[in-house]
Amino acid sequence: MALVKANNLKIAYNSQYIIKDSNFSIEEGDFVFLTGISGSGKTSLIKSFYGEVRPEGELYIGPFNMAKIKRGSLAKLRKRLGIVFQDYKLIPEWNILRNVMLPLFIMGYDKNESEKKAMELLKKVKLSHKLDKFPAELSGGEQQRAAIARAIIHKPAMILADEPISGLDEYSASLVMDLFIMANKMGITVLIASHSLPQEFNVQYKHLHIEKGRVYELS
Numbered sequence: 301m302a303l304v305k306a307n308n309l310k311i312a313y314n315s316q317y318i319i320k321d322s323n324f325s326i327e328e329g330d331f332v333f334l335t336g337i338s339g340s341g342k343t344s345l346i347k348s349f350y351g352e353v354r355p356e357g358e359l360y361i362g363p364f365n366m367a368k369i370k371r372g373s374l375a376k377l378r379k380r381l382g383i384v385f386q387d388y389k390l391i392p393e394w395n396i397l398r399n400v401m402l403p404l405f406i407m408g409y410d411k412n413e414s415e416k417k418a419m420e421l422l423k424k425v426k427l428s429h430k431l432d433k434f435p436a437e438l439s440g441g442e443q444q445r446a447a448i449a450r451a452i453i454h455k456p457a458m459i460l461a462d463e464p465i466s467g468l469d470e471y472s473a474s475l476v477m478d479l480f481i482m483a484n485k486m487g488i489t490v491l492i493a494s495h496s497l498p499q500e501f502n503v504q505y506k507h508l509h510i511e512k513g514r515v516y517e518l519s
């Protein structure tokens with residue numbers, strides 16, 4: 301079943317169109333790479349998926365048309381998404397453990413259970429020794445790994461990750477990619493925006509590419 305379906309999708313800022321009549325779909329369980337040069341509209345497209353930017357035309361995410369979505373539905377939708385921002389957006393006043401637990405607080409999980417799940421995930425991204433540190437005390441790669449743990453802890457329907465490995469060294473990048481692959485194996489749809497495709501990647505994926513304002517399905 302299509303989780304995402306775009307029909308004549310357009311995105312504009314101040315009536316300047318950066319995405320024009322685009323048609324594409326993403327199936328449940330897909331692993332998707334979204335590529336395009338800097339300024340092509342990757343971040344804007346991702347923002348339209350979670351209601352930060354309102355598109356025109358039709359953009360269905362599950363049952364919701366993002367061109368028309370109302371606030372109540374948006375709150376519902378966002379609980380089903382895991383978002384990895386280009387600039388991490390960890391909460392500076394909270395330690396890493398609490399940051400990763402955040403989605404579970406929102407969903408009303410019990411504190412002990414949340415803590416257990418967060419510790420398990422932080423172990424997977426090799427941050428067990430940084431649980432009580434604050435984001436500012438972590439390197440960029442460590443913050444990114446924590447941000448990804450936070451984005452998948454509540455087993456969202458879809459993960460949206462904006463350039464999650466740009467600027468990471470090989471070690472951090474491979475930990476991060478392994479985490480996405482693990483999430484995808486659990487049935488989570490994964491969308492990763494990046495300038496280019498990864499060199500080596502052993503998982504079957506779909507390729508969306510933005511060029512001259514249009515989103516193309518390349519595979």
Ligand SMILES: Nc1ncnc2c1ncn2[C@@H]1O[C@H](COP(=O)(O)OP(=O)(O)OP(=O)(O)O)[C@@H](O)[C@H]1O
Nearest residue numbers: 313314318336337338339340341342343344345495
């Ligand atoms: N809030 C905004 N208001 C006006 N224009 C914007 C806004 N946000 C982005 N843009 C413009 O939209 C275009 C696409 O930007 P976007 O950030 O989506 O590109 P990107 O593909 O993510 O680039 P990068 O690879 O550098 O992150 C750019 O020309 C940018 O200047």
Ligand SMILES: [Mg+2]
Nearest residue numbers: 342343386462
């Ligand atoms: Mg961007």
